[in-house]
Every structure is written in structure tokens, then in C-alpha cells.
Amino acid sequence: MSDARQIPCSSKVCRRLxxxxxxxxxxxxxxxxxxxxxxxxxxxxxxxxxxxTPLEGNYVWERVHGLGLPxxxxxxxxxxxxxxxxxxxxxxxxxxxxxGTSQGDHxxxxxxxxxxxxxxxxxxxxxxxxxxxxxxxxxQTSMTDFYHSKRRLVYCKRKP
Amino acid sequence: xxxxxxxxxxxxxxxxxxxxxxxxxILQNLLTIEERYLPQCSYFKCVQKDIQPYMRRMVAxxxxxxxxxxxxxxxxxPLAMNYLDRFLAGVPTPKSHLQLLGAVCMFLASKLKExxxxxxxxxxxYTDNSITPQELLEWELVVLGKLKWNxxxxxxxxxxxxxxxxxxxxxxxxxxxxxxxxxxxxxCATDFKFAMYPPSMIATGSVGAAICGLQQDEDVSxxxxxxxxxxxxxxxxxxxxxxxxxxxxxxxxxxxxxxQFREEQRESGKEEEELDQASTPTDVRDIDL
Numbered sequence: 001m002s003d004a005r006q007i008p009c010s011s012k013v014c015r016r017l018x019x020x021x022x023x024x025x026x027x028x029x030x031x032x033x034x035x036x037x038x039x040x041x042x043x044x045x046x047x048x049x050x051x052x053t054p055l056e057g058n059y060v061w062e063r064v065h066g067l068g069l070p071x072x073x074x075x076x077x078x079x080x081x082x083x084x085x086x087x088x089x090x091x092x093x094x095x096x097x098x099x100g101t102s103q104g105d106h107x108x109x110x111x112x113x114x115x116x117x118x119x120x121x122x123x124x125x126x127x128x129x130x131x132x133x134x135x136x137x138x139x140q141t142s143m144t145d146f147y148h149s150k151r152r153l154v155y156c157k158r159k160p
Numbered sequence: 161x162x163x164x165x166x167x168x169x170x171x172x173x174x175x176x177x178x179x180x181x182x183x184x185x186i187l188q189n190l191l192t193i194e195e196r197y198l199p200q201c202s203y204f205k206c207v208q209k210d211i212q213p214y215m216r217r218m219v220a221x222x223x224x225x226x227x228x229x230x231x232x233x234x235x236x237x238p239l240a241m242n243y244l245d246r247f248l249a250g251v252p253t254p255k256s257h258l259q260l261l262g263a264v265c266m267f268l269a270s271k272l273k274e275x276x277x278x279x280x281x282x283x284x285x286y287t288d289n290s291i292t293p294q295e296l297l298e299w300e301l302v303v304l305g306k307l308k309w310n311x312x313x314x315x316x317x318x319x320x321x322x323x324x325x326x327x328x329x330x331x332x333x334x335x336x337x338x339x340x341x342x343x344x345x346x347x348c349a350t351d352f353k354f355a356m357y358p359p360s361m362i363a364t365g366s367v368g369a370a371i372c373g374l375q376q377d378e379d380v381s382x383x384x385x386x387x388x389x390x391x392x393x394x395x396x397x398x399x400x401x402x403x404x405x406x407x408x409x410x411x412x413x414x415x416x417x418x419x420q421f422r423e424e425q426r427e428s429g430k431e432e433e434e435l436d437q438a439s440t441p442t443d444v445r446d447i448d449l
Contacts, residue, residue: 013225016288017218017259023295026257030298033251037305 045113059113171275176321187322190314191397194359197242197313199249202356210254213352219244219262220350226286230278232270234342238315239269241349246313247306260291264299272311316345319363319396326395329371333380340370344410351413357406360396365406368392369414372407 042048046057054061180186204213220241227237243265247253253261263283270277280293304311320341324334344366348354354362368389374380381388389407393400 011229011286013222013229014286014288015222016290017222018215018255021256021260021290023292025254026260026291026295026299029254029257030295030302033302033306034298037302040305 047113054113061113064112173275181321181325187319187396190318190322191360194314197246197310198358199245199355201249203245203249204352207249207252209252211248211258212255215255215258216244216248216352217350219258222259222286223262223266224346224350226266226278226283230282232266232278233273234346235273235315235317236266236269237346238317238349239273239311239313240265241355242313242315243268243303243307243311245355247303250306259287260295260299261303263287263291263296264303267296267300268303268311314359316348316359316363316366317342319360320345320367323363323367323392323395327367327371327381327391328383329381333374333378336374337367337370337380340374341366344369344414347413347417348410353409358398361398361402361406362410364392364396364398364403365410368403368407369410373411373414 038049042055046055046059047053047061048055201207204211204216223240223244224237226232227240240262244262247261247265263286267278267280267283280296284291284293284296320338324338324341329337341363345362348357348362348366371381371388372385383391389400389403392398393403398406
């Protein structure tokens, strides 16, 4: 290991705290919790991230072609194609939600969603979503907003 | 020819940014948002069935030791404990998963705060290989999902510098006070009774306890105890009585952990040398009350 902080393996800190760990149970619980995360995301965005289908709910989803997204944001492998970042396997949240789907049709294709109001008195909702009644926690109204903010973060982090 | 033997710190740190430290809006913003990152409930009562408070202390102590041995940045441990508590407040977890969870939380906190983060392999070794790097990475996603990717939590560490700045202490005493205050707030993170306290209160209490403790040996403060408490309370808008109670609790926890340490030392006197390498956060044991 070329790491600056080597571990003395004899260290008394290396210890097992609560006896044996059942690998099977760890895996089962992981899958169950992952499924519940997906379910929460699905409920929140009324979008089935596994099958990539919009569902009934607050958001209207529409396909966007030719968005010109940087390659970085297009998942290409099972964990997304992020090899240029050095981090290797770390997926970004959107690819996490997308994992397990067929990858072929992601290139140059994205989805955008808009928050719609269900109250009859307010048929029009501004696309920015800032005036939407349920929009209190939803300043972000389309996936492209999301992508932009992600991108900014990545660049900031890489500054020396 | 001369041989130069010195420890070179490979980690480059930014200098303290006056724009962040001398602007009162930062402190006010921290105070406004800190509550958002508290665990949602006292989870031993309402969520967990298998895990007991003493198990949390066990995993916390282990995490602190790993962070010390790996010389992690001071914020890593309290941040990891924040993740652990927030996760446990929402997800019933068997005790056999607790160490895995602790490792995942350190993994995440280290990545967020450190230039050279802890690796998955290393953390697995620290669990005596009871978990695999693969499991760690998979659970990382689970924890991220349950925390809603909301990792930039506010911890007591974020307040310490802001509090110190408002005190009339001589500047040459500040590093010592800071070091002790950081140790105390790390100690608080190992004890569940502080888990629901606002981080600003823990930080304020830790600074108070640090100054009072040091005052017995040398003159670090020109203020009386009451004047100091009033000033501290004002800085973080904490109620004076709450602050006093918090500071007393911190002192009690410190005392009991010192006693515990002395007992352990008596039991295994020869391991002492090895232990003394630990440096971050400051060892409780080199603090005299």
C-alpha cells in the first residue's frame, strides 16, 4: 500500500466488537434497505428509477433529447463511467438510482420534470417552481438544475 | 553527510480563512441550521430493539481510536458519529451490523473532510476483517440514501473557533484551550446523553469546561466563572442554566473516563508506550483536572 498512514496490524484497535458477522444477513439487509431508498426516491419524484417510467404525482416528466450533457453524467457502466475522476467506483446519486437498468439508451437522453399544482385555483405554475404551493422544499424543478449544481460542486472540489 | 529525520506531514491544510471566522453571519447561519442535523429521536427508546446504549459507546470508542491512530482531522470523528446517530434514528439495526455501520460512517466523514481519506481496505482491517471492502461500499450507498446525501452536518467543532474568537483570553493560551475543548467535544460524541444536544451547546460547554479546568493550574482567564458563563452563553444564544448543566455533565463524563483510563492503565501497564502515540483528538489522559 502506498498510503501515508499505514496500519500496524497488531494494533489493539484492530478488533471485532460484536462477534461474528453473518455475511448473508448483511447482504439481505443491504438489499432491503437499498430497495427502501429506491422506494422513497420513487415516492418523492413519482418516477420509477428501476424501469425508468414516470408515475402519477406532483411532477410531470418528459423526455428531453439532445440535451448536450457532458459525458461525465451519462452512465455507461454498471457504476457509471467515471474513470476520469480518479475516484473510480463512486457513483453519483442519479446513477445510483439508475443502476440495474439497461444502459444503452442513456446517451444523449435525459428526463426533465416540472412540478404541477393539484389545486384547481392555481392552474399555472411557474416553471421555476418558486411560487408553487408544495414547492417549499423543491427549489429544484428539473433534472438539469440538478446536473448543474452537481457540476459546480465537482469543479469546486478540484480547485487546488 | 547528515541524515534528516523528521516527520513530514503529507497533508496540506488551508490557513484559517478570516472571511469565514471574522464574519458573524457564519456563526448565525450555523446556529440556524444546526438543528436540522440532529437525530430525529432518542432512538434507543423508539427505534432500536437489539442495540443498547453501551454498544453505542463501544463502537464510538473504537471509532475514536481508529481516528486517533490514523491521525484523522478533528472533525472526522464527530461527523461520523452524527451520521451514525442519524442513521440509527431511522433504521432498526442489529448489533452485528453496528461495527460495519461505524466503519461506513468514518469512511464517509473522512472523504468529506480529509485530503487523504481513509481507504475501505484499511477500515476493514480495523474491524479485524469481519467485514469486506465490498460490503463497506455497498453499505456506503445505503447510509447515503438514508441520510438523503445530506453529509455536511454541523458538529460542535464548527463552533469552537467562533467561540474562542469572542473570548478575551490571551492569544498564547488559545491553542491549549482549543485542544482541550476539541477533546471534550469528541468525548461528548462517545456518550449518548449528548446526542440530542445542539452542537453549539456542546461546543460552548466544552470551551467553558476547558477554561475552568485549565484555570486551576495557570491563569488562562481573567473572567470569573459566572462572567465567563454569561459571555459564552451570549455568544451562542444558549440559556445560561442549560449551559451550566451541560458543562457539569461534560466534566462528569471527563472524570469518569479518566478514572476508567487509569484503571485500564493499571491492568495493562506495558501497553502504555504504544498508546502514547495517539495524538488526535487530544488524549483525555494528558489533561489534569
